[in-house]
Amino acid sequence: MRAANIVHLGNKELRSLARDPILLFLIVYSFTIGVYASATAMPDSLNKAPIAIVDEDGSPLSSRIASAFYPPHFLVPVQISQPEMDARMDQGLDTFALDIPPNFQRDLLAGRSPAIQLNIDATRMSQAFTGNGYIQAILDGEIAEFLQRSRSADPSPVELNLRHRFNPSLTQAWFGAVMEVINNVTMLSIILTGASLIREREHGTVEHLLVMPVTPGEIMISKASAMGLVVIVASALSLVLVVQGLLAVQIEGSLLLFFAGTGLHLFATTSMGIFMGTLARSMPQFGLLMMLVLLPLEMLSGGVTPRESMPTVVQLVMEAAPTTHFVALAQAILYRGAGFAVVWPHFAALVLIGALLFSLSLARFRRTIGLMA
Incomplete structure (x- = not known):
């Protein structure tokens, strides 16, 4: 496996993405208007109820x-x-x-x-x-x-002294904006890698790759790394310009530590996207697979509803999902300012899950390449 091949193939993926206006619009919309709308669409309190x-x-x-x-x-x-x-x-x-x-x-x-x-x-x-x-x-x-x-009223014998930590103003936008960025990282990493593989098949360029002196591992790593780089850059700009700038959300922890965890999460989700791309024969099929996979990943990861309120079986099953650990470490870092000493178990879990998904995806990708040959 040569690094030069991975770089050249990665550049090819970026150029292909640059010529796809639909995917470019999806990236820009998801990390700008999508984040802003998710943060502000639901009012913080009751508003003008008749x-x-x-x-x-x-x-x-x-x-x-x-x-x-x-x-x-x-x-x-x-x-x-x-x-x-x-x-x-x-x-x-x-x-x-x-x-x-x-x-x-x-x-x-x-x-x-x-x-x-x-x-x-x-x-x-x-x-x-x-x-x-x-x-x-x-x-x-x-x-x-x-x-x-x-008439006189007896005062309460106990005074409740409230402390609203991590969100003192109880602003819904603080939660909605960050969680939308986290969800978009998962969604777009799967879509971009899966779509890049299906685009190769639909355009007939997979045969070109087969006659080149490159290995399936180099092809897969180039797709995952190129699309992962696009997602990291887009999410970083969204956090700085939209979340912190436009919405004035306070980020408590280290963004570098968060993006380190994002990179490990992308290692798993881009592998998942390639695996799904080998299963689907067309973009409509890939879209149906996305609905079956993405909704449980986002709804049961703890970002929408606390995992403690879910059935024990669901909690155990979702321990194997990368989104569960990514949401946990992202909330700990961005909301509560946690350091590596707090979130390292989630980092370790993402490494293990990512290695397993990468191995399965690579085996499936090699088999698919072999059938095409």
């Missing part, structure tokens, strides 16, 4: 509660009657409908436990999930303040 109020009490307390809902979390409440409540919910006009019963203030001051009915349109999942907590907190605050004026 709410209606049925005030059957007509008391100062019920008026106080109605006036507590205002933009930007909620739209200005619409005062409706009880017969209108179900009709408006059926039409999708309101996400929340609050029904304050008659004699609510009188029963509360008398020491009873009156109930307020809250109707939620659960088809609007994002607003319904977070709005319930917002409304409960607003009701508790307004009622507690009202009661403190009429």
Whole structure:
């Protein structure tokens, strides 16, 4: 295996990629608009949720509660009657409908436990999930303040002192932007290497490679290294220009350590892309394989949902996936500023997984080359 052959073949891969406008657009879009949209598309908090109020009490307390809902979390409440409540919910006009019963203030001051009915349109999942907590907190605050004026309230014997570490402002964009970069590294490394191999087959240039004095190992390493270099450069520019620059996300750890882990991750995922490229006979087939492989890799790696909340069997199976260890080391480095002493087990796991995937892919690639010959 000669380094000169790998360099020349790698240059060929880069020139081929430069002549493919679709893949170039995918790279640029994924690491710019895709990262920005993923960070900002989901609002950090409830935003302009429509709410209606049925005030059957007509008391100062019920008026106080109605006036507590205002933009930007909620739209200005619409005062409706009880017969209108179900009709408006059926039409999708309101996400929340609050029904304050008659004699609510009188029963509360008398020491009873009156109930307020809250109707939620659960088809609007994002607003319904977070709005319930917002409304409960607003009701508790307004009622507690009202009661403190009429009778003394005992203070809580315990004070909870909160410390929000690693994301003190609880900004969703901090998490979404970095995780989108991590997901794009995995996605594009598999797509670019697999597509480069299928492009060789579709254009008939595999036969040209077979008559050249190069080995299958040199061909595979050149494809993996060239596409991996493109992904690393694109992700580095995205982290610096989009994540840190445009979105003002604070990166706590060493970017050099992160890209060292990225290189090991690419060693595994580019091998996976070549393996999938040998299985698929066309780009449509490769796209279907991508759907079967990429979604589990991203959804079950711990980036979307903590792995501790998954079934034990899924956790054990995903230990063999490179994305699991890449997400863990990336979050530890970029979010919590971890050093090599903390993340070295994930580095070691990526080396082992990458070596195994590279060996399997090389064996499959040699067999495919042999069949073509």
